[in-house]
Amino acid sequence: MTIHAQAGALIDWSWIEQNAGQIWDRTIEHLTLTGISVALGLVISVGLAIVALRWRWSFSPITWTTGFLYTIPSLALFAFLVPLVGLNEVNAVIALTSYTLLILVRNIVAGIDGVPAAVLEAADGMGYTRRARFWRMEVPLALPAIVAGVRIASVTTVGLVTITAILGLGGYGFFILRGLNTLFFTQMIVGVVLSVILATLLDFAFILAERTLSPWARSSQ
Amino acid sequence: MSGWESFIEFVTNPATWSGPGSFWIRIFEHVWVSVAATIIGFVLVFPVALWLGHIRRGSRAATVVVNIGRAVPSFGILAIAVLAFVELGISILSPWPILVALIALAAPPIFTNTIVGIQSVPPAMIEAARGMGLRETEVLRQIELPLALPLILEGTRIAFVQVIATATLGAIAAWGGLGRYIIDGFAQRDSGQLVFGALVVGALAILAELLFSRIQKAVTPQGLKLAG
Numbered sequence: 403m404t405i406h407a408q409a410g411a412l413i414d415w416s417w418i419e420q421n422a423g424q425i426w427d428r429t430i431e432h433l434t435l436t437g438i439s440v441a442l443g444l445v446i447s448v449g450l451a452i453v454a455l456r457w458r459w460s461f462s463p464i465t466w467t468t469g470f471l472y473t474i475p476s477l478a479l480f481a482f483l484v485p486l487v488g489l490n491e492v493n494a495v496i497a498l499t500s501y502t503l504l505i506l507v508r509n510i511v512a513g514i515d516g517v518p519a520a521v522l523e524a525a526d527g528m529g530y531t532r533r534a535r536f537w538r539m540e541v542p543l544a545l546p547a548i549v550a551g552v553r554i555a556s557v558t559t560v561g562l563v564t565i566t567a568i569l570g571l572g573g574y575g576f577f578i579l580r581g582l583n584t585l586f587f588t589q590m591i592v593g594v595v596l597s598v599i600l601a602t603l604l605d606f607a608f609i610l611a612e613r614t615l616s617p618w619a620r621s622s623q
Numbered sequence: 624m625s626g627w628e629s630f631i632e633f634v635t636n637p638a639t640w641s642g643p644g645s646f647w648i649r650i651f652e653h654v655w656v657s658v659a660a661t662i663i664g665f666v667l668v669f670p671v672a673l674w675l676g677h678i679r680r681g682s683r684a685a686t687v688v689v690n691i692g693r694a695v696p697s698f699g700i701l702a703i704a705v706l707a708f709v710e711l712g713i714s715i716l717s718p719w720p721i722l723v724a725l726i727a728l729a730a731p732p733i734f735t736n737t738i739v740g741i742q743s744v745p746p747a748m749i750e751a752a753r754g755m756g757l758r759e760t761e762v763l764r765q766i767e768l769p770l771a772l773p774l775i776l777e778g779t780r781i782a783f784v785q786v787i788a789t790a791t792l793g794a795i796a797a798w799g800g801l802g803r804y805i806i807d808g809f810a811q812r813d814s815g816q817l818v819f820g821a822l823v824v825g826a827l828a829i830l831a832e833l834l835f836s837r838i839q840k841a842v843t844p845q846g847l848k849l850a851g
Contacts, residue, residue: 473832474825475788481805482821485814554693561696565792568809575698582702582796585709594699601694 414588425577425592432573432600435566436559439495443502443555450503451510461511468504476501476565494566501562502555509551513544542616549612553605560601564593574600629815639819644803646823653800653827656718656725657790661783663722664729669775672734676741676771677763685738692731697789700724705796721793721800728789729782736778740771773843780835787831791824801827 418425450468454461471479479497487493517540525535541548564575572579574593581590633639640646675681704724705715713719744767752766794802804820807813 470829473784473788473828475791475828477791477802477805478821478824478828481808481817482825484809484817557690557693561693561698564696564698567698568795568806575696578696578699578702579795582705585706587706587710590699590702590706594696594703597696597699598694605690605694 412587413591417586417588418592425596428573428576429596429600431571432560432563432575432597435491435494435498435563435571435573436556436600436604439498439559440502440552440556442495443499443506444552446499447503447506447510447551450507451514454507454511455514464507465504468500468507471500472504476562477568480566480569489569491571494563494569494571498559498562498566502559505555505558506548506551509547509554510544513547513551514540516547517543545616546612549608549615553608556604556608557601560597560604564597573597629813630818631815633813633815633819644799649799649801649803650823650827652718652798653787653790653802656722656793656798656800657783657786657831660722660725660786660790661729661779664726664782664786665733665779667726668730668734669737672737673741673763673768676738677759677767679742681738682742685735688731689735692728697724697728697785698792698795700727701789701792701796715797718798720796721790721798724793725786725790729786732778732781732785733775734778736774736781737771740774740778741767743774744770769844773839776839776843780832780839783835784828784832787828788824 450464454464476497479500480493483493483496487496521539521543522535525539530539563571563573564578566572567575567579574597577589577593578597579593581587581593638644672681672685675684701721701724704727705720708717708720708723709715748766748770749762752762757765790800791802791805793800794806801820801824804816805824808815808817808820
């Protein structure tokens with residue numbers, strides 16, 4: 403039987419102190435990869451959702467395609483993209499973005515569909531054009547559903563960024579991979595814990611943003 | 624050498640298809656560990672979730688579990704499992720770390736969907752069943768379980784597909800499975816092997832999804848098909 407080290411030795415706090423600079427750099431990397439991918443995913447998804455809402459028949463092939471992308475394991479997608487774009491940020495962003503599409507498109511379409519018909523009629527009656535009605539009535543009212551999608555997409559992306567460590571990136575995933583390869587517990591757990599904290603903070607940030615953006619919803623809750 | 628040429632070379636290499644590291648052994652490792660993890664995960668959480676759903680408790684637990692499951696990276700769960708087993712003196716070449724990590728991944732969607740499925744059965748229906756003299760076990764077996772079946776199966780499908788995908792990461796931790804091609808492809812800068820790995824892993828995940836959807840449709844009673 404092995405005698406386990408005293409409490410405190412499981413985590414090597416001095417390593418964390420010595421590597422604070424690197425931890426900060428990886429934080430920036432993690433946030434950048436997540437931010438770019440979710441933002442890009444949102445832009446593409448809004449486009450796809452507009453297409454799906456305008457031409458109803460296209461909704462099913464759009465969900466099918468984004469669902470197909472979503473099902474492909476991330477490691478496989480990174481690997482597949484290597485001969486096409488190389489081992490770099492572009493590879494990571496393409497793969498990460500493709501995973502956000504299914505969730506975002508589904509939530510945007512569901513949100514817009516959930517806008518009461520009476521509201522649309524009122525907007526029409528007030529002389530709104532179709533475009534003005536969409537951006538000034540439907541999108542704001544669909545905001546809770548859209549933000550819910552962005553929250554899920556962001557939290558999922560934070561987790562997936564760790565796997566980009568295999569491409570030499572990874573954000574906090576760099577520490578997980580290093581810790582795993584060197585069997586160094588502290589480094590690995592720092593990667594895991596910080597990744598969970600980042601995901602949670604982002605989630606809360608979006609809840610706050612939603613409250614600020616949709617003041618009318620506050621009183622009804 | 625172009626990526627395409629090295630891919631052809633890898634596929635036509637007899638060593639890919641026979642011997643100790645053949646495709647057949649890799650896919651067998653990948654599938655058995657995934658199926659085992661999903662079944663064990665199901666057995667561990669399903670009874671608890673069923674009971675919590677029946678006594679109409681645990682909706683908060685269901686939400687918390689799904690949120691935690693999403694926030695903790697699967698790569699992190701795998702790494703923790705591997706180091707925990709190393710600490711216990713068990714070889715990282717054994718399938719245990721990946722199996723335990725995959726069980727931890729399979730459990731949340733099954734847990735949450737079972738609770739939500741049971742709780743979404745209209746209370747009036749349960750009242751009616753009780754009023755007709757059904758015992759609690761009968762209410763559970765004859766009313767709640769069949770009505771919750773589509774959501775329970777949906778949760779199991781999500782779990783299984785996620786497990787198949789994450790089993791790929793086992794190769795990072797020295798385990799075999801189809802992820803070996805991708806990890807070795809990266810390590811050896813062998814784009815042929817890398818693309819081969821990507822294609823077989825992608826195909827297996829899609830196949831698992833389609834197969835499970837088929838099973839889901841087959842075992843769901845006609846009147847209970849999920850809309851859409």
